[in-house]
Amino acid sequence: MNSKREIIVEIFEEHSQVNFYSIRFFDNELSESELFFDKVLDDEDLEEDVEILSKLLDKIGENGAEPRHFRHAGTKRDKVAALPEYLSSTNLRLYAIRLNKNIVILGNGGLKTTETYNEDPFLNECVETLKQIDRFIGSRINKGQTIIFRKELMGDLKFYIK
DSSP states (O other): OOOOEEEEEEEEEEOSSOEEEEEEETTOSSOHHHHHHHHHHTOGGGHHHHHHHHHHHHHHHHHOOOGGGSEEOSOTTSOEEEESOTTOOOOEEEEEEEEETTEEEEEEEEEOOSSSGGGSHHHHHHHHHHHHHHHHHHHHHHHTSEEEETTEEEEOOEEEEO
16 A cells, blocks of 8 residues: 555635645645644634634734744754744644745644644644655755745645655
8 A cells, every 4th residue: 555645735825925825635625724723713722822823824924924923843954833933822833834935834733732742643743744845845946846936836736745
């Protein structure tokens, strides 16, 4: 059996300054961001956290994806980060790739109940998936197979990850 899963990067939300993309596993109807929001919107305990995150996404969308809005996740070599920024007191995390100030690729996430995301198997998988996508996109941009034009990602946006 082939252990690789097909992932597609597709548009999630368009704002004046930023396009938010999301990743979707080919065998899922919903993107990872839609799965995240479906999960957290139903949880009354997370209402305030979801509000903080939604306002931040709108702010980023209207003003640009500045590095200060993102909490570093992943490694120094990648662009994987978590929302919301460090100033926020919420433990809800939405993982993302900040490609540049106009393009953010959203993944999945959840409530961080451990010291580091690595200790939580689900959150760790969210970050590891984005690290692979970040690496593939970087490689394709270098080869000209994926092109960034203003706030659009164009070209080959289908990936196979382990």
